[in-house]
Amino acid sequence: MYVVIKKGATKNEIDVLKQYIKDTDHGILEVVDKGLKKIGIMGKSDVLFRDELMKYSAVERVEKIAKPFKFVSREFKNEDTIIEVKGRKIGGTDMVVMAGPCSIENKEMIMEIAKVVKENGGEFLRGGAFKPRTSPYDFQGLGEEGLKYMREACDTHDLVMITEIMDTREVELVGEYTDIFQVGARNMQNFSLLKELGKSGKPVLLKRGMSATIKDLLMAAEYIVAFGNKEVILCERGIRTFEIATRNTVDINGIALLKEKSHLPIIIDASHGTGKRSLVEPVTLGCILAGADGAMLEIHKNPDCAFSDGDQSVDFAAFKLLSKKIQKTLEFKESLKCL
Amino acid sequence: MYVVIKKGATKNEIDVLKQYIKDTDHGILEVVDKGLKKIGIMGKSDVLFRDELMKYSAVERVEKIAKPFKFVSREFKNEDTIIEVKGRKIGGTDMVVMAGPCSIENKEMIMEIAKVVKENGGEFLRGGAFKPRTSPYDFQGLGEEGLKYMREACDTHDLVMITEIMDTREVELVGEYTDIFQVGARNMQNFSLLKELGKSGKPVLLKRGMSATIKDLLMAAEYIVAFGNKEVILCERGIRTFEIATRNTVDINGIALLKEKSHLPIIIDASHGTGKRSLVEPVTLGCILAGADGAMLEIHKNPDCAFSDGDQSVDFAAFKLLSKKIQKTLEFKESLKCL
Amino acid sequence: MYVVIKKGATKNEIDVLKQYIKDTDHGILEVVDKGLKKIGIMGKSDVLFRDELMKYSAVERVEKIAKPFKFVSREFKNEDTIIEVKGRKIGGTDMVVMAGPCSIENKEMIMEIAKVVKENGGEFLRGGAFKPRTSPYDFQGLGEEGLKYMREACDTHDLVMITEIMDTREVELVGEYTDIFQVGARNMQNFSLLKELGKSGKPVLLKRGMSATIKDLLMAAEYIVAFGNKEVILCERGIRTFEIATRNTVDINGIALLKEKSHLPIIIDASHGTGKRSLVEPVTLGCILAGADGAMLEIHKNPDCAFSDGDQSVDFAAFKLLSKKIQKTLEFKESLKCL
C-alpha cells in the first residue's frame, strides 16, 4: 500500500502523516515518481487503516499494490530508479561498465586492471576478495588484504568499488572498503544477509540465483528494500538449464520483463552468463539493447593464467573494443526511442 | 571429411574425382568457401581412402571434420551461407522479416496481413495451414484450403511463402504451394521428416526443439544436409526452463554460439520465444544484435481475437514500428564491424 | 462429456442413443468403469446437446469433464485400464517386463535375448528396427529385416512384440509384424503419427517427451484415444534437466501423479531414464513402488559391445536378478494395500 502526497502539502502536514504511519507500527519508504511524492507503507494494512489515512490532509489518495513484490514494482514507482554512487549514475543513460578480475590475486594486478578500466570509460571496479568456491580446496580469496588492494586501486584511479559479501558477520568489514555490495547468485535467497544489507546504507547489486525465477529475484530485492535500502541493482547472470554448451543460459526475456515490471536498474553479467570468452561481446550488447542498463565484465591481462574463471574473462584489447561498442549500443538504444 | 580443390583444377579433373567418390559409395556436397571449391564426402571414410583421394590431380588437400555436426559447421565452410529464395537473401545483410498469423483463419485475413507485411518491408509471409496443437480438440488448421489462400496472398503481394510441414506424406502437397518449409519445434527430431525434406529441393527453416541442445539442433540440420539439401535456416524459438513468467526462455547465448559454430543463417522467433506481446520487440532486437540474421513474427489485426497464440501476436501498428527498428538494428550491427 | 448408461438399459435403447450421437457428428468411446457402462462423446458439445441426450431412455446422467485431457482421465473412468495383448495383461497385478536390445543387430542376438527374456518371466520383447538417431551418420537400424527377426524370435518363444514406429508411412508395414507400437520421446508430439496410430487397432506405448509436462503427455495420449484407440500405455523415460551426472532425470513425482490423474497403465524405462547401468535396478524398483505397472529394460549379452546405448544396458545375469526383484516389488506393493 502507498500514499500519494497532495501537490501543495506542507512539510508539517507530511510529518504528521509519517508520524501516524510509524505510530501504527508500519515502515516508511519515500520516493519521488514523475514529480509525485509517494510514501510506501510497509507491514500489514487493512481497509480500516486505509480509511484512516484518507483523513490526513497530506494524502491525495491511497493505492494498493497487487503484486507480491511491492516497492520494487512499477506499480509503486513508474519512473526508472537512478542510483548515484560517487557521482556516477546507474539506471540512466550513462554508460555503466563494472569490470575487473574474478579474484584479486595481488596488488599489482588489481592496480593494473584499475588503470585499464578507467582508460576505457569503465567507472566501476569489480573484484572478489571473499570468493564463493564450489570446492573447499579451491582458492578462497585474499580476504581483507584483497579489500585493501582494491580500495587503493579505486582511490588511485577514481573508480567506484564493488565486491561480494557472503556473510552477515562481514557486512561491517566489507562496508568499510566497498562502495557497492554485491550479493552472489548462491546467496540470492540468503535472507539473513539481505536483511542485513537492507540496513547497510550502501547500494546492493543483487545477482539472480541459478534457479531463481524473475519473481524470486524481485522478492529478494524487496527484502533489501523492506529493510530500509532503496538502492538495489538487479543483475542477470544466467540460469541453469539443460544446455551444456554454455556455462549458463542468459535469460534475455527476463531482462526485458524485469524492465517492464520493476523500476530498478539491471546489469548484464555475460561473463558468468555464458562462461565463454567469445560469447561475452554479442550477449552483452544484445542484452543492453533488450533493456539492460549496463554490463559487468570479467577482464584479465592473461585470461589463461587467471586463478579462477579464466575461460570467461576477456583480455584488455577485447575489453577496449567492447567498451566502445557498449557506449555505441547505449546511444543506439536511445536513438530508437525517437522513431 | 572434405576435399579442397586445387585452384586451377579443370572441370574434367573434378569430374573424375567426383566419380571416384560416388563409386566408393560416398555422398557429395559441393560448396564454395571464400573462393575455394570444397567437396564434402559423406559416409564412412578411413585413412586409406584419404590416401587414395590425394592421388587425384584435382585435390589440393583432404581435411577431417572433428565435430559431430560436420557439413553445417564452420570447420567445413567458414563463410556465412546465404540462401536465396525468389531473389531475397537470407543470411546476408538484407533485412529478413517473416511475419504473419499463427493460423490462417480465412482468405480475407491472410490477404490483409500479406499487404501489411509487404508495406513494412517484410518479404516473407508466414502462416500455419497444418497446426501442431497440444489438444486434439483444438483448431487444427485449414489444411490445403489454407495453403491455397496463402499462395494467393503471396502471389498478389510478391511475398515468399513459408509454412509448417508435419507429416512425411504431405511433403509433396505442401511443396506445391510453399517456397520454404518450416519444421516446428515438436518435429525437430522427427528424423523421417528431416530425411524427406533433405530430398525436397526447397529451403527448410528448422526450429529448435523445446529441450534440444545447440548440438542437437545442428545434428538435426545435418540430417537435412546429409540427405541432399544445403539450404537450411536455423530458428531459435525459446527453450523450456523452470521460468514460468514467460512461455519459453530465448537462448541468446545459443544464437551467438550457433553463429560461431555454423555457417547457416539464424532467425529469432521472439513471439513463441517469449509468449508475451510486450517482450517481442526488445528480445527480437537484442537477438539480432547478438547474431540473428532476421526475425519471425506473429502479427494479427486484433491479437485478442486470434484463433491461436493471440497473447504473443503484435498488432499492425506495433509491427510497423518494429520493422523499422529491425532495419535500424541490422544497420547498426554492420556499423559495429568497422570499429 | 460422457453419458452414464442406466443399469437396465437394453441393447436397443443403447443403440438408439449411439445412433443419435453419431448423427450429430460426434465420436463415441465406450468403456466399462466399475460395472457402469459409460459412453464418451467426442467433439464440440453444448448445453442444448446435453438436454437432448437426457431425453434418451438409456441415459442415467450426462457428465462434463473439466480437465483438458478428457478420456484418459480418471474423471471419465475411475477404474484402472487393463490392456490385454495375446493373453498378457498390462495395468493389473501381473508382472510386465518389456526387455530386449536397443537395436536389433542380427538374427542370432535377438533369438538369444528372446530366450533369456522368456526364461525370466518377461513376456514382452522390445527392440528397435527403425532407430531415431541424433546423428545421420549413426546406425539407423535394420529396418524390415529387423522386424522379421524380431517376429520370428517372438513366435519361437511365445513373446509379445513391441517396437518403435517413427513415420506415418510405416504404420502399415510395422503393424504387420508388431503386437504393440512404441512412440519414442522425440515423436511424442508428432501429432500426425498419433492420429494414425489412433486408427491402427493395436496398443500403443507412448513415451514421454524429454521436455513434455505431465499434461503434455496426457494430451498426446488423448490424441490416440480421440482418434479411436483406447489402448494406450504411458511410459516415463526421464526428462531433461540441468543434472548431467545422469543421462536424464526420472520423474518419480510424475509417475505418482499420472497414476492419480489417469486410468492408463504406466511403464518405467529406467535404462533411458538413467543412462547408467548401475542405476537401472534401484530406479526401476523405486518407480514401481511409486506407481508404475511395469518396466522396460535394455538388456544385452555384452553391453560394452552393443551397437547403441551400451552404457545403459544390463547383462543377462543382472536381468535375471532384477526380474525377480520386480516380481517381489509388485507383490510387496499389493501387500501394502492391505495395511
Next chain:
Amino acid sequence: MYVVIKKGATKNEIDVLKQYIKDTDHGILEVVDKGLKKIGIMGKSDVLFRDELMKYSAVERVEKIAKPFKFVSREFKNEDTIIEVKGRKIGGTDMVVMAGPCSIENKEMIMEIAKVVKENGGEFLRGGAFKPRTSPYDFQGLGEEGLKYMREACDTHDLVMITEIMDTREVELVGEYTDIFQVGARNMQNFSLLKELGKSGKPVLLKRGMSATIKDLLMAAEYIVAFGNKEVILCERGIRTFEIATRNTVDINGIALLKEKSHLPIIIDASHGTGKRSLVEPVTLGCILAGADGAMLEIHKNPDCAFSDGDQSVDFAAFKLLSKKIQKTLEFKESLKCL
C-alpha cells in the same frame, strides 16, 4: 589423499604419524572403514609428501582420491556411514522418520505433534523456528521462542530435535537447543555457513539446492567435512525443472547415484519434493526402495490451516499409515539383498 594404517600399528606409531601430518600444515580426518583405520589428509599434497609418509611405520599405504569430492566419497570410505544421535542411528537399517510442522506456530501445536511423531515410531522432530520465506512480508518464524517450545517437546517425548539454521551468527544460539542442524536448499552453497557448521560439533542435515547438481551437493557436504565435521546427512528435496504440475521434481536417479558415490546417509523429503499431499506417500516409499535411508515429512493436525506449506503436509491419520509403510519398505529393501 589418505593413509591406510597397518593392522598392528601401535597408538604411539599412529600419534607420531599424525603429528607429522599436522606439522606439515595438513588437516586430519580419522575413520574406520570395514575394519581398516584410515587417516584422510586435507590440504595440498604432492608426490614428495607421499614418499615421506611411506617412511612412517604406521603406514600401510597411501592413496589418492580422484574425485573432486574426496572425504565424502566411497573412494575414501567404502562402508556406509552411520550417524548416531542420542542413541538413534541414521544410515543403517533402523527406521528414520523426521516429522513435524513446517513452522512452529505455538507451544500447544508442537507438543501435540511431538506426541504423534513418537507414537508412530518417528524418533526425530522437525520444525522451523527461523523460516526462509520468499517474501519479507510472510511469517518469518517464532525465532528463539520456537526453539524453546521445540526443545521442550523433544524432551517431553524423548525425541531428537532437528531445525533449520540460516545465519552464521545464530549457530551458537540454535546449537544450544537443537540436536541436528538443518541447512535449507537456499543455503546449500552459503559457504560461510557450511564452514561454521563444520566446527559446530553437531550433525548437519544438508538439503540439496534447487538447481544443485549431485556433484554440487557432495562438494557442499565436503565443505562441512573439510572444516571438521564428519556427521553430514544428505537430503533430496526435489529440483527445479520445467514441470509445473508438481512443486519440484524429486530426483530418484540422484538418490541412487548418491548412494553409489558417497558413504553418507540420505533422507528423502517428499513434502517439499512434490508439494502435493497425495504424492508424499508413493514418492517417499519409492525413494526409500531406491536407496534413501529415511524420510522427512511435514505433518499438521489440520493441513489446510497451516501457517505455511499446508498443501504438502499430511494429517495425523495419513502419517500413521505412512510410518507403517516406511517400516515395511525398509524391511522389504533388506530382504531383497538376500535374493
